[in-house]
Amino acid sequence: MDITIHGTFxxxxxxxxxxxxxxxxxxxxxxxxxxxxxxxWITVGPADQPGTSIxxxxxxxxxxxxxxxxxxxxxxxAKGSYARITLATADLDGTFARLQASxxxxxxxxxxxxxxxxxxxxxxxxxxxxxxxxxx
Numbered sequence: 001m002d003i004t005i006h007g008t009f010x011x012x013x014x015x016x017x018x019x020x021x022x023x024x025x026x027x028x029x030x031x032x033x034x035x036x037x038x039x040x041w042i043t044v045g046p047a048d049q050p051g052t053s054i055x056x057x058x059x060x061x062x063x064x065x066x067x068x069x070x071x072x073x074x075x076x077x078a079k080g081s082y083a084r085i086t087l088a089t090a091d092l093d094g095t096f097a098r099l100q101a102s103x104x105x106x107x108x109x110x111x112x113x114x115x116x117x118x119x120x121x122x123x124x125x126x127x128x129x130x131x132x133x134x135x136x
Contacts (some may be wrong), residue, residue: 005052007043009058010083010128011073015040017125018056025102026087028054054085056126077127080105086119086130092134096120110134 012018022028022044031053032043039061045053057074066108076082086099089095099122118134
């Protein structure tokens, strides 16, 4: 089988703040920017990986969820416990310095973990946990 990761979804609650974080802080390129029905989807990804994208979507976009589920999602986003993604870089210290200089909420400074990776963690403007592993 030949399967790759094409895209993943993360919720956002402020398209402008999310765009600034993923484009300006992380350096991702914007691949698509769509507004529909009062909602906003932004597709971003690393410039050198055109086949891999993150779609930043409104948490209320799924018509199959109830109002109670929507409220729960928003509560979990506010606590920072709803969504997460792990990224990787060869320059963890440089990336962390850039994140620290932005408005990103630092969760963990670069740390050598007992399970063999060195990483850091921040939250994006919507509260999503972004872990960044150092490539070796």
